[in-house]
Amino acid sequence: MRRYAITALNALAVFAALVVLWQLILWVFRVPPFMLPSPWAVVRAVGARFPSLLNALAITAEESAGGLVASIAVGVVVALLFAQSRWVRKMLYPYTLLLQTVPIIAIAPLILMWMGAWILAVAFIAFVISLAPIIANTTQGLISVDENLVHLFLMHNASRRQLLFKLRLPHAVPDLFVGIRIASGIAVIGAITGELFAGSSRVGEGGLGYSILYASSQLQTDYLFALVLAATVLGFSFLFLVMFLEWYFLHRWHESARAPEAE
Amino acid sequence: MNAGSGVPEIEIAGVTKQYGNAHAVLESIDLHVAKQEFLSIIGPSGCGKSTILKLIAGLAVPTSGTIRVDGMTPQNARETISFVFQDATLLPWRTVKDNIGLGLELEGVSNDRREKEIAALLELVGLKNVASAYPRELSGGMKMRVSIARALATNPRLMLLDEPFAALDEMSRDRLNEEILRLRAEQNWTAVFVTHSVSEAVFLSDRIVVLAPNPGRIYAEFPVDLPAPRTSTIRNSQEFDAIVGRVSHTLRETLRQ
Numbered sequence: 001m002r003r004y005a006i007t008a009l010n011a012l013a014v015f016a017a018l019v020v021l022w023q024l025i026l027w028v029f030r031v032p033p034f035m036l037p038s039p040w041a042v043v044r045a046v047g048a049r050f051p052s053l054l055n056a057l058a059i060t061a062e063e064s065a066g067g068l069v070a071s072i073a074v075g076v077v078v079a080l081l082f083a084q085s086r087w088v089r090k091m092l093y094p095y096t097l098l099l100q101t102v103p104i105i106a107i108a109p110l111i112l113m114w115m116g117a118w119i120l121a122v123a124f125i126a127f128v129i130s131l132a133p134i135i136a137n138t139t140q141g142l143i144s145v146d147e148n149l150v151h152l153f154l155m156h157n158a159s160r161r162q163l164l165f166k167l168r169l170p171h172a173v174p175d176l177f178v179g180i181r182i183a184s185g186i187a188v189i190g191a192i193t194g195e196l197f198a199g200s201s202r203v204g205e206g207g208l209g210y211s212i213l214y215a216s217s218q219l220q221t222d223y224l225f226a227l228v229l230a231a232t233v234l235g236f237s238f239l240f241l242v243m244f245l246e247w248y249f250l251h252r253w254h255e256s257a258r259a260p261e262a263e
Numbered sequence: 264m265n266a267g268s269g270v271p272e273i274e275i276a277g278v279t280k281q282y283g284n285a286h287a288v289l290e291s292i293d294l295h296v297a298k299q300e301f302l303s304i305i306g307p308s309g310c311g312k313s314t315i316l317k318l319i320a321g322l323a324v325p326t327s328g329t330i331r332v333d334g335m336t337p338q339n340a341r342e343t344i345s346f347v348f349q350d351a352t353l354l355p356w357r358t359v360k361d362n363i364g365l366g367l368e369l370e371g372v373s374n375d376r377r378e379k380e381i382a383a384l385l386e387l388v389g390l391k392n393v394a395s396a397y398p399r400e401l402s403g404g405m406k407m408r409v410s411i412a413r414a415l416a417t418n419p420r421l422m423l424l425d426e427p428f429a430a431l432d433e434m435s436r437d438r439l440n441e442e443i444l445r446l447r448a449e450q451n452w453t454a455v456f457v458t459h460s461v462s463e464a465v466f467l468s469d470r471i472v473v474l475a476p477n478p479g480r481i482y483a484e485f486p487v488d489l490p491a492p493r494t495s496t497i498r499n500s501q502e503f504d505a506i507v508g509r510v511s512h513t514l515r516e517t518l519r520q
Contacts, residue, residue: 148348151322155346156369156417166369170356253356253397 037222042229045222052211053223057230059207063119064191064238067126071183074127075134076176082135083142083168100132104190108197122194122207129190130183137179141172174254177246184238192231208234270334271295272421272453273319278328280314288314290478292328296453303456303464303471305510307518311479312457313349316423319455320346332421342370345419347427351406353398359409360385360394366417384412387446404435408442415446422447424456428463437495440466444493461510465503466493471510475517483513 019039025031026038033041046053078096082089108125115121145168153163195209206214208231215224273296280289289311296302304312317323318330321337332340345366353362360381361368367377385391388408398406407427414422424443428436440463447454458464464471468487475482487506489497497503 146352148350148352149354151317151320152346152348152352152365153369154322155320155341155344156366157341158369162369166365167354170354173356253399255399 034219034221037225041222042225045220045226046229049223049226053226053230056206056208056211056227057234059119060188060191060195060209060231061234063123063194063207064126064187064234066120066123067128067190068130068180068184068187068238070123070127071130071134071187072176072180075131075179075183076138078135079138079142079172080164080169082139083164089139089143096132096135099128100136104129104193108194112194112197117198122191122198125194126187126190129193130187133182133186134176134179137175137182138172141175142168144175145171174250177242177250181239181242181246184242185235188231188235188238270298272298272300272333273455274329274331275315275319276329278318278325278330280311280318280323281326287326287478289318290480292479292481294472294481296455299451299453301447301454301456301467301469303458303468304474305458305461305464305471305514306474306479306482307476307514309479310474310476310517312474313425314479316346316425316455316457319421320344320423322346340421342417343420345414345417345422347410347414347422347424349426349429351398351403351410353406353409353413355398358395358397359390359401362398362409363390363412363416365413370417380416384416387415388412388442402435403431404439407431407435407439411439411443411446415450418450419452422452422454424454426457426459429459436460436463437498441495443467448492461507461514462498462503465489465506465510466498473510473513473517482517485510485513 022036022039026036037045078092082092104125107128111125111128112121115124149167149171150163153167158166191207192209192212195207196213199206199210199213208227212224212227212231215221215227273294275292275294278289278292279287281287292315294315304315306312314323318325319332319337321341330337333343337344354365357365363384364377364381367380372380381394385394388411390405390408390412393401393405398409401409410427428439431439443454444467454467456464456467465487471485471487472481473483473485474480485506489500489502489506
């Protein structure tokens with residue numbers, strides 16, 4: 001407990017130092033507020049436009065959470081399929097690499113064109129971008145089971161199903177969580193990227209990405225900062241939630257989860 | 264000590280095992296193991312000791328020759344065979360109790376009966392107070408106990424043990440050796456035990472087979488006529504030392520070739 005408190009205090013101290021540095025830069029170089037607002041101005045912007053900020057945050061949270069949950073569900077099913085045979089893996093694995101390497105910025109407009117610029121399309125973009133790490137990590141976990149454990153199961157005439165659900169899947173859970181951790185970060189990025197292109201038919205309903213675009217076009221730099229802060233908080237909350245779940249499910253038996261450390 | 268009823272437990276006839284076009288791992292192995300015999304296989308690294316166990320278990324298929332376990336093919340005899348691996352190979356996400364019950368669970372034994380069997384086994388191998396612990400929390404010796412209990416849970420007639428105590432310190436190893444003999448006296452299974460340790464082999468076995476490498480083949484056989492029941496004091500006897508000496512000598516010969 002004390003170790004966590006010290007870690008938290010250290011992080012807070014760094015944060016305070018950064019804020020002081022920020023303020024010093026403003027004073028020394030006399031930066032105009034539309035280029036760089038003061039920390040206090042950002043706090044004021046958060047307060048003044050709290051409802052719309054919260055609204056944008058909620059929309060983005062919904063989209064990225066939806067995309068992430070979908071990518072976990074689909075990713076695990078695909079990984080289970082991949083684990084069935086080397087053939088399937090060889091045939092389909094290159095396409096997961098494709099999924100990982102295709103620049104999301106390039107296909108986001110395409111997806112929006114096909115699906116229409118609304119919340120589900122943005123969630124789909126978050127889904128596409130976060131799918132690859134789930135598939136890759138879970139597949140790795142499913143197929144890297146110790147040979148002797150497989151032999152043990154075979155000695156008891158275990159069925160394919162038993163091998164999959166009583167051996168491979170539980171063995172893959174730590175790897176699945178590694179995948180989810182990576183995916184949780186990029187799902188938020190995917191959602192915000194989608195929103196940048198999706199725009200909004202009604203002002204204030206476009207999520208963080210749209211709001212960032214709008215604020216920057218209006219030179220509302222203090223609000224822009226507030227939005228970036230909100231996006232960071234969102235990403236961090238996701239990561240924290242995933243790490244908590246990871247700890248919850250794994251700490252009893254898995255080495256890596258014994259002492260969760262912030263990354 | 265051998266019950267010696269009609270069919271031998273294991274019949275290996277002219278078995279050769281080769282992986283791909285490489286040198287044979289095992290060449291023309293002929294070996295019979297009687298019912299309720301305790302046979303140890305000993306030999307230098309790379310002589311195919313573990314491969315013999317895998318063949319008996321049906322986890323590998325001989326390139327030529329035949330293997331019968333209780334008159335059946337190894338695959339068909341699996342229900343009566345338990346395998347104890349070199350490392351404990353426990354499922355880390357299961358508690359001690361659930362690890363011991365794994366075999367029963369896979370074979371579809373009902374919850375009630377499973378609980379009862381597990382409770383009896385925990386008692387038998389002295390793990391009652393760690394029943395709900397996870398493998399991570401156990402010492403190497405305790406993990407091995409769990410592994411043995413898991414193997415015994417399905418009531419095997421044949422136990423195949425692949426250097427189960429190789430990673431343990433000498434004290435735990437001696438204790439577990441005594442335990443193995445006690446369990447076997449109670450349950451009367453046949454055992455094929457692969458080991459690197461001569462004294463372990465002598466202490467446990469009715470018969471010791473020495474393998475020579477390149478290619479793996481049977482080099483010599485030693486009956487061990489130490490009296491039963493064997494207790495730890497037997498390790499200090501002259502007969503014990505004499506047999507250990509003879510087997511060790513033969514083992515060194517296989518290396519000089």
